[in-house]
Each structure stands twice: as structure tokens, then as C-alpha cells.
Amino acid sequence: MSGFRLPQCGRIDRSRPVSFSFDGTVYQGYAGDTLASALLANGVMLLGRSFKYHRPRGVLGAGSEEPNALVSVTRGPGRFTPNLRATGVEIYGGLTASSQNRWPSLKTDLGAINDRLGMFLPAGFYNKTFMWPRSFWERLYEPAIRRMAGLGEAPTEIDPDHYGATYAHCDLLIVGAGPAGIDAALEASATSKRVILIDEQDEPGGGALADPALWPWLEESLKDLAAAPNITVLSRTTAFGYYHDNFIGAVERLTDHLPHPAAGLREKLWRIRAGEVILAQGAIERPLVFAGNDVPGVMLASAARTFLHRYGVAVGKRVALMAAHDSGWLDIFALARAGVAVAGIIDVRESVAAPLLTEAEQLGLTIHLGHSVIDVHGRLAVKGVTIARNNGAAAARLACDALLMAGGWTPSVHLWSHSKGSLAWRDELGAYVPDRANEQTRCVGACSGKWNFGSGLVLDALPTPRDPARIKAFVDFQNDVTARDIRLAVREGFKSIEHIKRYTTTGMATDQGKTSNLNGLQIASTALGLPVVDIGLTTFRPPYTPQTFGALAGHAKDALFQPTRKTTIDGWAEENGAVFELVAQWRRARYFPKAGEDMHAAVNRECRAVRASVGIFDASTLGKIEVVGPDAAEFLNRMYTNPWKALEPGRCRYGLLLKEDGFITDDGVSARLAPDRFHLTTTTGGAARVLNMMEDYLQTEWPDLNVWLTSTTEQWAVIALQGPLARKLLEPLVSGIDLSEQAFPHMAIREGTICGVPTRLFRVSFTGELGFEINVPAAYGRALWERLMADGAAYDITPYGTETMHVLRAEKGFIIVGQDTDGTVTPYDAGLDWAVGKKKPDFVGKRSLARPDIAAAGRKQLVGLLTDDPADVLEEGAQIVADPAQAIPMTMLGHVTSSYWSETLGRSIAFALVAGGQGRLGETLHIPMPDKVVTAKVSGMVFYDPAGARLNV
């Protein structure tokens, strides 16, 4: 037992004891404790096992810089959080925490064999060793390594918690509520600025919380801030990222510190846009690099002071200090004054400031100047240290149960770096400090390099008489990187810190090297014989500390991940048992199974009905654009491949839209309602893209054209009525429109009323049957649908879904853009030469159709495929070859784009993109599948009623 609770000091609430468990053992702490302070108070020094060597590890720091003491916390089913820093986990009644990366137990961990083999596990070991045979990597090496090396387990259950999000705007955002941040807020409280002050800890104060002399000031200041109407203080809130134009992401932790189940949101994401940002993030103390600097009980001197003053915990009963900086002396003085026995002050410097020596003498402390710790004794906890003069002479052993390290300070420039502010090296600090700002921001206090902790010696590692190649002196505690690893990387030829970092993984753990980066730089600098500034600096990137996916995702998951668009007829489909599919963001009925039917049976029945009587289909999702203006026809003439100027009002035309590169991007049937008005339709998925493209040309290329474009997709409900009996069903319901073949031919539009509702009635067909597409104002969609269903009962009316629509259109050789085309298909490749207005001087994409590669022979072209065995339905996406006996890898001619069982034809049909396909009509091709090779003949694409006899009736 090494740590203990002191009788008086600390900010914890001793009137409120709290029980919690760690690795199944119940302990007691007080309200205000963190898991780390409460465990130390109970004498628990061993909190985890390291990533690679499974070394026993304790607490190194007292805040978010902590690299070692990572724990998992369970808050009930689905509420498991790994890799939390014990120094940031507030205890509450019933807290259940456990250690990580150990088996079978924290004290007896079989993985620790890695530590004995450490000589054989240098930087790059895995890459160098497990290279051969290659196939073993995925199956054997990697899983084995992953089992051995690691952090906490990933949660396996769905997270039941709720997470909120908000936007906030302020004139001034202050990050960090230490003395510098609070001073900045107080200053702003006298202004009219809207101010937000955020701090990651459970109470504001930062470093002041570990300095009782500042507590009266702190209390007074917080009262003033609370009284200031223009200041919002957010505690337990981490500013994790600084983005463009003073946009800061922050996560507020709302309920993790409360006994569960706690009501309300777990966390809240703040997206803050600030006029000015003041960064007051403070500084992080640096560890020193020496053998055994990771044994539980070796920790940062400033952390020991925090545990003492904030939590009333002594980190040991007999504590030694290893210092290279004055600040550690002040920390050990604080411990000595609180009654903790001090084993001695060891300072690598030959001389220190006289006031420090005087105070140490007054406190009766033993001082070893010009000495360094060269070894730490004890495995699960510190038992003592061996010190030696810096020249290696006169080794001595001191008994102690904790060793404090004071290696100097590193300004926290994380958010400053996110904002792309530049940094300047300061030799006397051995650190980078903020230089030129890139945003409206400035740093105040310790993170700007200003502090009053005294001065120190900057060094890469403590001197030692031992062979540096045979000791483990840790630089990056979380990723288990030693000074030896970095020196090895340099010997192997790595010169830039960016490469050294990636090779050794130093600074790449979840703490992003908060305690390790500058030690790593110094060691590389010494090994390379170059100044630190010449070997580069790695860049901090968001997040400052790890954040939950839940906070970032918020409610954007499951049904709310993206909008589901539903037509006005969707409800009827749902009530009538439709199976749905998502098309773009639309939910569309795929088929309507009757009892006992699978998809195959349902689709066959729906197909038969459309061909024999009448089918009804919800086509409301079709994109619709109203094109209005005196130049509307001219505009469409320039956009589409087809000629539009001569189209008479009342007629429809199939339009094919290319991009400027000549490839098909969309298609659809459009109607001319009047000389200056068109009703365009687009594919369901292409509506927004097409409107954007048209707006682009209209606004920027042809602003002289007088045309207005309006999206009307959601204004119209569209019901397709298809089949030989469609007219009979429709006729009694329509007024003002003569439905006869003579008055209303195929590819025409008429306006009138249906059931008293205004309609734009299209006579069009995507099925090859006599067909109508009835457009009514969206609100009437379902009523009209139900009326048609009721009246259609006499004609065996059958609702059909997208699957049947696909089969019927394929039987007629109609393509679907995006399924049968993929952005590399021209109108010629698709066999749509007839849709290209060759006499037009220009349209979007026309010039590209004459590019050499597009005019060349051998391009992939759309063709039909008929399998030799009519029962074989090809798989969409299957590859096509000329000779299945050729050696692998085979020369692939193309692939199947659409494939169905055609109930109408009693056989399978398919489309395929095949190299030189239109020249291969009648040729037999082969489609190798895992279990067999399918043979098929190349055919035309129209499989049913090529003359259109069923249409023009």
C-alpha cells in the first residue's frame, strides 16, 4: 500500500462517501474524486497494462494528458465505454470500472512475456518479422498481434443513449477556465460581448484547483462570472477541434458522472462560431526519460501536487523527486508541508536557484544535485530508485514508494495548431510556442509559453552509466515507444520526425503524444545531430481528446440517418403489404405479395396482369421540372440531344441528357404544354442533379435566355395506369379530354379533370402497353389511387411495384440510366442514335461525341443477351468473356447490366455492356460463374412487341 488519503486538504466533499468498484473490488472515495484519485487514496497504484509489452502501469498525470491509466466503464446494458482516462472519470455511487489489455488478471498478465522479449521487439518489429509468407498475415499474424497488443475492447451492443447537438454563436469564445481563461472572461464581462467560457473539467479553475492560495480568488471570480449576464460557462465540455473561420467543435458531458440510469442526454455536441477565440489551454508537464520511468508510482510532479491539493491524496508515503526543472521543487515542498515523507530531491542540474535550496533545507530535505535516477526498483509499484552522479560515479539507492518527475513544460498548442497558427521554437523552454495566428485568435497564459514555474534544463534523456541499448526508458507511454526505438529508427535512416513518428508510432496513440512528442523530438535531434527545428514537427489534428461516435452522430442514425421521402400513396402501399426498396432517398413499393407469394411469384403475377388487363403503379417519385419562358424551347434544345423547337404543344418527347463529356447522365419523357411551357420529367435519382445542371447553364452560360426552372417533383402525384384495359377504366372518370386513339395518341399530353381534380394526363408507356400517367396535385394522389382501385376491380386491376416495372421495361428494351449506363456510355453505345438530333448545330455533349475515343471501334455497347438455357437467369454484374477456357486473368468483354425472368416470354432476358457489342449480334458469349459457365447469344434489346402494335391502340 503506497498511497493514502490525507486528513484535511483537498476539494473533495468528505461528508459524501461514494462506493465504486474497480476490477470487481469495491472501494470507497468521496464526491469530487476521480477514479484515479480515489484508487490512489485506497493505495491502488496498478491501473493498467501497457499496449505492447503489457508492462504494469499506474497513473502518470492528473488530467486529460494521462497516457497510462486507461479504463473501461460499464453503465448498464449497451453502455460500455473503453479507453477512458481514470484521471477524468468522476466517481459516483455504483461506478463500475475495469482495467484493460490484461489476461487473466491485472496483477498476473500472461501477455507480460512481451516485456521479457522486449529485446526482440524493437521499432518496426512486426513489419520486419511477419512478412513471409504473405498469406499468413491476415489469417495468423495480424489476429494474434491484435489479441496481444491493444487497448480496451470495442462495445458490442447498440448504444441506447441519446445525444444532443446545438449551434451557438458568440463574440468571444474562451477555451480553458484556468487563471488565464478566467481573467480573460472577467475582462470581457465588463463589455457587451457575448462570451462562452468552456472547460473540460468538472469544475472551472484549471491549475488554480491545485493551488489553495488561489482558491479565494477563484471563488470570487466564479461568482462574478455567474453574475455576468453576457457570460456562459460550460464545464465538463471539451473543445476537441478548431475549424475554419473560428468554428469550434465541443462536446459537453452531461450524465456520465451521475449514478445510472440518469435522465436526459448523455452528451451534447456544441458547434460554436466565435468572433474571436482566446485559447487558455495551459501547459502539460513533461516526463523525464530514464530506465523504469513507467513503473507504477512514477508520475509527473505537478500531478502529485494536484492529487494532494485537489483530492487530499498523497501519492506515496515516502516520495522522491527527479527534477530538471524548478517547478518540481515547488511540488515536493507542497507534499513535505502536508506531512508526506520525502526520500530526497534528485536534480540533474549541478546548481539550482538559491531560494529553492534554502527552502529545501528549511524543510529538512536531502538534495542530490548533478544526479540522475538510473533505475527504478519494483515491478507492480515503486520500491526504490538507484541514483548516480551524472558522470556515472557513486551510485546509491534510495527507498521510496513514489517518484515524481519534473521535466519542464509543454504549452498545449493543440487547438492553435488545428487553426493553422504557426509555431516558434523556444530553446530555453525546449518547446514550441504559438507564433503567428491564422484566425481571429490568441493564446493567453501557459499555452502561450508564459508561466511562473521557474526555469529548467532541456534534455533528451537523463544521463546514465548503463548501456542505453539495454534499458527501457519510455518516451511514449501509451504506445510503448522507448528512447532506444527512436534511436534505432534514426540508425535505420529515418531523418524526418514525420517518418520517425510513423515507424516507431511515437505520438500516434489516443493521447496524440501530449506527454511524449517533445521528448521524442529531442531524442531524434540528438541522434541525428541536428537542431530540433531542422527535423520538423508533427501536426496536432482534431480531436484534442477522443470523443464518442454518439456525440458526433447525435440523432442522425437509424431512421433519422437520412430523410426517407414518401409519396402521398406510400401509406396505401404500406397498408396493402408492399415490400419496399430505397431509390435515392425515396421509399418505393417494390412488389405487392399476396399470401404465400415470394417476390418471384408476385412479380410474375403483376407482369401478367399488366400485359392482360391493367396495372397501377405509383410513379410520383419521378423528378419533375417546370420549364417556363419565351426561350424555354431554345433552352431545352441546347440541353437535350433531341430537337425540341418543333415539338407541338400537346405532344411529348423522350429526352436524353448528356454531360459536356458526351456521356449519358439522365433521361425522361417531357411534354410541351404551351409554346412557352414544358413539363419535364427526370429519373427518380437524378432530379436534383439535373435541375442543378440546368440552372448552371442557364445562369452562367446562357444568362440571356429568358427561362425559369422550378422543381415540381413533390407538387404532383403520378399514377401510371398501364395495360390493354387502361382506357376503359379511365374514360368514365375523365372530363374535358377525348381519350380516343385519334384524339389522344401515344406520346401526347392533355389537360382536363379527373374525378373533378385538375390533371395533366400523359399518354406514355414504360411497359409497352397502352398506358397513361395521371398527374394530379399531390394531395389528391391517394384519393385518386383508391378510386381507380375500386373502379378497376371490374378489370382485375393489379398494383405493381418497381420490380415489375423493371421487368416490363426490359422486355421492351428501355434502359434505366444509372443501371444500364454508368457514366461512360454515350447515346451511340446505348443504341440511342435515334434520339440524337444530328442536324442540330450544338447541344450539351455534342462536340464530345466526335472525340476520337468516342468515335473509335470496340467501345462497350449495350446489347441484349439470351441465355441458351432459357431458365438461366444471369446475375447482374456478372462478367462476360469470349472464351471460358482461356487462362486467368481472362479478357473480360463487359458485364451484365440488367437481368430478369420474363414471365411474358417464358424465358430469361438480359442487357449487357459488351465490347463491340452491336457488331456481335448472334454471337455466343460466356459468363463464368462460381459453379458453372453460362452461355448466351447476343441479341437486340427489344424482346417484346418490337413493332409497337400494343401501344398504338
Next chain:
Amino acid sequence: MLLIHCPYCDEQRAELEFAYAGEAHIARPDDPAAMSDEDWQYYLFVRANPRGRHHERWRHTHGCGRFFNAVRDTLSDKFEVTYKAGEPRR
């Protein structure tokens, strides 16, 4: 998230209201048919991709819907100016 000034709305708004639309001042040729394959290829595919001042187009998609031009420094990611479509290159 960038703040972008829409020259039509004359307001500085968040990036999520806008959509990037490629390099600016690449006018569609008046008579594409008269162009050589090489010139047409340059028009279609070749872009400046400068290190520094970049003339580019944005659309205020979730605002006024207008396309406009901007000069943005590709190193600092800062906008120098935005201006209406059709105005001379800045």
C-alpha cells in the same frame, strides 16, 4: 466550416449552405464544332489547380440558388473575394 459571402444575398453564411462548382471563368466555347480535339480536351478536362489564388465557382444551393465566383487561397483556405457570375475576373 468556412464562412462564405454570397454576393447576391450580400450575407456571410456557413459553408453547408453552399456547393462547390469547380474552377471559374471557363466559358463554354461559342462554337464547339469549330474546335480541335485538343482544344476541346483542354476545355473539358484541364484545370489550373494553382497553389495560391484560385478562381472558383460556388452555388448558394440552400439559399438564393445563384452561382457566383470567388477567389480563394488554396494554401490558407481563405476567401479573398466573392463576386457575381459574369463580372470580370478579379
